[in-house]
């Protein structure tokens with residue numbers, strides 16, 4: 001496909017997205033209809049679409065319309081590309097620009113439009129990030145790096161780096177965690193690599209790894225991952241110490257890959273249904289990696305930036321508070337309740353911890369830490385609460 005044909009494909013996919021179809025579905029549908037597109041074409045079209053999702057408001061402003069064509073015109077203008085080469089009217093390329101389109105567009109208005117954030121979120125976002133708010137919003141407009149977690153129970157970080165290099169995947173150590181590698185070249189080869197298939201590496205952002213590294217894990221501890229999902233944190237915890245590991249999720253289907261992933265990593269995990277939590281407890285450490293806005297990961301899942309509403313944020317906050325209360329019940333005396341979110345928002349982070357410590361007796365905040373995206377990781381938050389009785 002020519003560069004212009006890739007842009008036309010992105011225009012059609014973005015129009016479907018703007019009409020309400022999830023972006024992934026629109027991309028898959030296009031790929032099925034377009035057998036002629038090779039893997040390089042598919043990757044390039046995907047990159048166009050995701051760049052537009054991260055920069056929707058500013059691209060639409062500069063391109064003069066909230067349409068697939070407006071978004072891609074805005075992207076081309078901001079990248080100072082030759083518009084007549086892309087909008088050429090050649091076979092499979094976008095049709096030439098009309099006079100009205102040539103005159104359209106304006107620089108994004110300072111504030112939410114320029115920062116590519118929803119208007120309603122600006123107060124919470126700025127209040128949470130203070131002087132860093134603009135810089136963080138700028139990073140959220142860019143592509144996320146690919147990070148790997150080395151399963152150090154199987155191999156050292158430098159040995160894994162060497163193994164990946166032999167398979168054409170170039171990585172460098174990431175400063176955020178002693179298990180983290182950042183992929184510089186060959187990211188698309190990871191899932192088929194021997195190192196991945198043998199459970200030597202997993203895809204996981206470096207901030208998540210750093211948060212797991214902070215947990216006070218010791219051999220023999222009984223540890224519950226209360227919101228286990230796909231098990232990313234559970235696997236990372238098991239790689240750090242010889243723990244007795246349990247996993248639970250309100251939606252057990254979310255854990256369907258966990259047994260396979262655990263086997264690949266060479267660890268054992270017992271899955272618990274909600275009704276089995278109390279009888280199986282108490283636990284020395286309960287990790288609550290709660291459902292959240294995902295604002296720290298909006299580079300990877302940019303549609304989340306536009307689909308979040310004040311109502312869904314309220315629902316998430318209620319659910320976070322409830323999870324903390326339920327999980328606290330099954331922490332052993334002197335045990336630890338570890339709270340984690342991939343959110344940048346204070347209302348999901350410090351505020352939740354404060355509400356919990358204010359309304360419960362015998363719990364103290366032992367430590368907390370946040371990552372804002374300015375250190376080359378996703379945004380992330382963790383707090384450790386210790387039970388005193």
Ligand SMILES: C[S@@+](CC[C@H](N)C(=O)[O-])C[C@H]1O[C@@H](n2cnc3c(N)ncnc32)[C@H](O)[C@@H]1O
Pocket residue numbers: 226227228229230231232233234248249250251254289290291292319323
């Ligand atoms: C952020 S994800 C977990 C990601 C996972 N820990 C990982 O590292 O791959 C949050 C998970 O919480 C689960 N969840 C939502 N409400 C819950 C509840 N009330 N109790 C337990 N799990 C819940 C969701 O189904 C979802 O899988």
